[in-house]
Amino acid sequence: MNVLEKYSVNCGVKIGRPAPASSYFPLRDDKYIVLDGRNKYPTNIYEMFSDVLGYIKESLERENIKIYSFHADEKTILLDTQPFINLTKKQEAYLIKNSMLVVSCDNLSTYYASAFDVPSLGLYSAYPAACTSPLWGKEHVSIESNRAGNLPSYGMEETPKAINFINPEDVANIILEKLRIDTRVDIETIYIGDHYPIKVVEVVPDFIPATNFLQGKAINLRADYHFHEERIVHWLQGRTVNLLIKNPINLNLLKYFNKNIVQLTVNINDTFSEEYLRQVIEGGTPLEIFCEDKERLADVRFQLFDFNIEESIFKSKKDLDESLNKFNKNTQFLSGKILISEGQKYSCLEAKKQKNVLTGYPEVVYDTSDFWKELDHYRLFNNI
Template identity: 30%
Template sequence: MHVLESYALQNDLKIDKPFVYEKFFPLAIDKYITIDTSNLGTSALAYDHWQLVVDLIQPKLKEQKIQIIQLGNKNDTPLQNCYMAIGQCNFNQKAYIINKSLVHVSPNNESMHIASSFNKKCVALFSNNSFPSQFNPYWSEKERVEILSPDTTKKPSFNPNETPKSINEIKPERIAGKILNLAGIVAFVPEFETLRIGNAFNKKRVESTLTQLLDPEKLGVSSLIVRMDLNFNEEALKVQLKASPCSVITNRPFSTEILKQFSKRIVELVYYVEDDDIAGVDFINKVAEKSINCLLRSRATGDELNDYKLAYFDYGQVHQIPPKGQQDFKELKDKKKLYYKSNHFIIHNNSFYTSSAALLADEFFNIGVEDPSERQNKGFPSMEHEPQPVIDDPLFWEEEEHFHFFVRK
């Protein structure tokens, strides 16, 4: 039974079609679909892969001169290639925009029901924290609505803060296909099939090997991550810390003068423990004295790891980086011709690398190559990049949470 019917039955009331007052909102476009990314403060309804959906539908919609308006709260992440209306509309202005849209897309929020009251074509996303039949668009004709929910046999959790979020199990290409179909674009065949999307893929991560000075704001991130473990350069570190606060990843102690001068500019220090010599322990002691937030990590196992834990016992837990491989992920197990796209970028010599493994593959190839024209460079000029073949290397799989894995059809 739909929740609306339950309320009506309990209160002896008749269900009627609602009247929603529309308030004018100025728009510079007239042919569009709407995507509302708001979630009513319920994290279980926050779909993390809207940008992948937009990337799939935008070229097809553009061919038909159809644009995309993003609705939502002011704290929602802006989507690229969308007309921005997030945080700008009240309830009635949102109704005005939705009533003029060709298709409305949203999770189970108030805008879905606004669209239903106007009998708009609608794609509605549900997590597995409720029964969709209890909350689906009540006033819509069935053929004008697509209800998408995770493919699962599990009973609903009724948890507003699921971990992991089941709504993220809905594949972007599935959503894109439903949107385009309702928009009258039926000749859509995705080039890939999503197998797995890492838990951190929706958050851009930018790292620097200190080969050039970078401005985090221009890169669209709040702070920069410096990879001293990939290129140990104390002078370049000083220059970058003068320019902007940074998180620092290192596997070697660096100058205590840098700690003294820039302790307030080091957001976090991640130290890869590779031995238990006194120099490393003494360095971490000085980091602690400066009240710098510090995380200790190690790839060691067994007795070697236990020795490290004892050596650094006074400064916190040494977190093991467990070895991973393709076979450790059920969605990827035994799959061939795997590709990935990354939201984790390492900037090295003015190129954007999509993983540490990709960067080190270039560096290894270029050992002893002096002629610049013969040097290998598989980096990209920007964060926009083509799908890349998976690199079956332990270092690559350490970063899997930042990748979108798929097979090409």
């Protein structure tokens, strides 16, 4: 039962049609859609609108249709859109009333659109669409996450976020259909890593950066890919770093840059002593230890009984689970991370090894163990 219907039954009143007030807002475009990714609950915020825009951008440009987007702050602004921040609700209502389509994450904009008989698309996860979708108008379409077979969480936090299980191509195709554009996105997503929506910058310390390069930014410094203490020092200056190592690093260096190192992540092996790890903690550096070798995990935990030893942070091909049945030699991927090495950008370590620089376009999967280690950061898909 829809929440509004429940209120109606409990209060003994009929459901009326709302008439939202709007306030004039100057428009420079005749044709546009509204994209609203805001929601007061983090579980209801869809984090893959950038992928959706990648699929629809050219088609909308050909039709001279612009993309307006509503945002809570500047941090969430989407590229290739006309962003609006801190509009009044009446101004938002005016933009929605004059739009061709509204796409939103189960929020007020969907209700405005339905009240104005504007076509709308709502994305649902934490609550079933049947409970919270608008009852007015006939132009609303709902996409509900499959939640990996689980029931709705009805909560404010989820790990991973089930709304991100909605495939970007499904959202894109409904947008194109609603706008009566013949183009279709002919792909099928077969896997979305838990960390794919989170954009991550990783750096291999195999070159010395310019002083202002990534200054003030948070990065993963992959000293486990290339260990060079002198160059590591350059990267620790003026940046916030999660430092990953598989070789012991100078303790004085850790103490000196303590404020810049948010975490030291250790891929544990026989080169690390218990005393060394104790000194890292005593020096005030946050420490996380994991064991890549699953067969040695129990022994390492016994040897380092006083430390918390996590399982490997790396994945393998078998972690595709049921999606492995759909994987083939033509499967492509996009990465949620950027790996910077020797001044060049790559999608992953295997791309770096094969010297395939990042283009922003999908790449054919590199079927190697190093590639699959970063599975959590990929979206895999097939052409259909």
